[in-house]
Amino acid sequence: MSLQEVQDLCIEILAKGPDIAEADSWSNSTRPSGLVITYSSGARLWTALTTAGAIASDRARTDPAPAAPPVPALYDSAGKISPRRAELHLAAALMGGHTPEITSAYAYANPARHPGVGLFLADGSRAFLPFVSTAASGKNPARSPFTIDAAF
Structure with a gap:
């Protein structure tokens, strides 16, 4: 799949994901592709997006994809999102899209x-x-890339 196809697919799946208000493309001069995800709380997450082609040891998958895991809770008891919760939530939401790609x-x-x-x-x-x-929610991202808040 091309980078653009992966980006479009992720946006389509995540826009329908639980606790996600919006998913869109994002780029800047150093990152030509990425996603910005706005959660229902108003918190936002920016990801880069890169792809790597199959190598000789990789084969196209013909076996069925595993069942999507349950989507874990995104917010902690204070209503904040940790990076770990965001990782698990997004992985489950992407598998929950039930797309063969x-x-x-x-x-x-x-x-x-x-x-x-x-x-x-x-x-x-x-x-x-x-x-x-x-x-x-209501805040600006850090000016320095890869500055991830402990909770957002």
Whole structure:
């Protein structure tokens, strides 16, 4: 899948995801592709988007995709989102889209230095959505990239 096709697919799936008010494309001079996700609380998350083609050891998936995991709670008891909760929520929402193009979605390892979500695609390629910035409702994102709030 092309980078644009992956971006369009993610936007389509996430726009329908639980606790997500809006999903759209985002880019700047150093990141030509990405997503901005606005949650129902008004908090926002910016991700970069990169893809990697299949390598010789990767094969197109012909077996059925695993069942989508239940979508975990996004907000903590204070109504905030942690990067880990966002990772797990987005991975589950992307698998919950039940699209044949995404065979698996996973949250980066905890504790991740740079949180994000990875995708295995049906054609053997992969996509990566590292988190670039966050902002609580009514706030601006940090000026420095990869400055992720502990809660937003």
